[in-house]
Amino acid sequence: MSAPTRILGIESSCDETAAAIVEDGRVIHSNVVASQETIHAKYGGVFPEVASRQHIVTIHAIVDEALKQAHLSLGDVDAIAVTRGPGLPGSLVVGINMAKGLALGSGKPLIGVNHLEGHLYSAWLARAGADPVPEPEFPLVVLIVSGGHTELILMRDHLTYERLGGTLDDAAGEAFDKVARLLDLGYPGGPAIQKSAQGGNPLTFKFPRAWLEGGWDFSFSGLKTAVLREVRGLEEKGKAIPAADMAASFQTAVVEVLVVKTIEAAKKFGAKGIIVAGGVSANSELRKAFGMRTLLPVHIPPLFLCTDNAAMIAGAGHFRFMKGQRDGLDFDALPNWPLTEV
Numbered sequence: 001m002s003a004p005t006r007i008l009g010i011e012s013s014c015d016e017t018a019a020a021i022v023e024d025g026r027v028i029h030s031n032v033v034a035s036q037e038t039i040h041a042k043y044g045g046v047f048p049e050v051a052s053r054q055h056i057v058t059i060h061a062i063v064d065e066a067l068k069q070a071h072l073s074l075g076d077v078d079a080i081a082v083t084r085g086p087g088l089p090g091s092l093v094v095g096i097n098m099a100k101g102l103a104l105g106s107g108k109p110l111i112g113v114n115h116l117e118g119h120l121y122s123a124w125l126a127r128a129g130a131d132p133v134p135e136p137e138f139p140l141v142v143l144i145v146s147g148g149h150t151e152l153i154l155m156r157d158h159l160t161y162e163r164l165g166g167t168l169d170d171a172a173g174e175a176f177d178k179v180a181r182l183l184d185l186g187y188p189g190g191p192a193i194q195k196s197a198q199g200g201n202p203l204t205f206k207f208p209r210a211w212l213e214g215g216w217d218f219s220f221s222g223l224k225t226a227v228l229r230e231v232r233g234l235e236e237k238g239k240a241i242p243a244a245d246m247a248a249s250f251q252t253a254v255v256e257v258l259v260v261k262t263i264e265a266a267k268k269f270g271a272k273g274i275i276v277a278g279g280v281s282a283n284s285e286l287r288k289a290f291g292m293r294t295l296l297p298v299h300i301p302p303l304f305l306c307t308d309n310a311a312m313i314a315g316a317g318h319f320r321f322m323k324g325q326r327d328g329l330d331f332d333a334l335p336n337w338p339l340t341e342v
């Protein structure tokens with residue numbers, strides 16, 4: 001057996017500063033995340049300028065902590081993987097510059113990783129000491145649902161992606177965030193909607209589902225507008241807004257379209273499994289619905305890996321490292337990097 005490969009991952013694409021050590025793309029030795037959530041909450045969304053400055057303040061300590069928790073020094077890792085994009089330019093460069101500095105100082109290889117690729121490779125990860133998760137079998141249909149992306153992808157093998165479809169307007173997470181703002185539920189919207197929906201009736205409002213028959217695309221802006229219209233209508237009549245019922249009805253509409261279309265795609269392309277990843281995959285209704293509607297293995301990462309973290313970047317970085325990818329010190333951030341162009 002060959003010696004294990006250990007990758008240091010660094011992530012700073014949005015509002016979490018994160019570093020992690022992952023072995024062989026599967027075992028998490030450390031996973032440190034500093035969330036800026038409370039800082040951005042008062043703006044009701046991520047404030048890019050504030051985010052990048054906060055990354056600068058915390059990133060050194062986060063990388064040190066990830067190494068310390070894994071009982072390793074930089075000399076023990078095989079490569080440094082860092083999120084190259086997509087994300088906020090000013091945030092991405094902080095992680096990239098940190099990784100470049102470490103690579104230059106240590107002579108370790110540097111690997112730029114696509115953030116969405118990171119999200120989907122979290123399906124291979126488990127904490128050291130825990131049972132490994134069942135290994136996803138190809139071909140796979142992958143649904144990535146985050147704050148900035150909704151992508152349906154066919155994966156016939158490691159690191160190869162065929163885009164089946166994606167959102168034509170708002171990302172799923174973005175819809176959660178916007179509707180939460182509309183209902184005054186706070187930020188980030190996903191967890192706030194989920195919590196409020198627990199006390200609501202999902203059948204109260206018949207919000208529209210955009211099926212976009214004949215293709216694999218999604219659309220959430222009509223749903224958002226329907227919620228807005230309902231809220232305005234009630235306000236004009238001087239009626240109270242039943243936020244919990246609205247949250248539940250909205251959540252059910254989003255979940256239904258995501259789950260049904262993903263399972264249809266899996267059938268159509270003969271997938272042996274489904275991966276669901278990205279921040280919205282933390283949603284309890286979405287997780288439940290996938291389990292109930294298909295007999296195929298559905299790989300959804302544990303909650304701590306659904307939202308942004310660096311273990312997923314180290315995980316994807318491992319497969320890129322094994323394939324021979326090495327990036328130079330001159331690579332730039334790619335704020336709009338599609339997964340299909342990696």
Ligand code: KG4
Pocket residue numbers: 014145146147148149172173174176177188189190191194278279280281282283284306307308
């Ligand atoms: O992947 P992520 O952490 O960051 C991006 O790469 O965008 O995803 C963040 C998104 C936000 O829109 C947030 O509202 C959503 O994921 N989210 C959720 C839940 N937890 C986070 N959406 C629905 N239900 C949740 N429980």
Ligand code: ZN
Pocket residue numbers: 115119146147278279307308
């Ligand atoms: Zn993300």
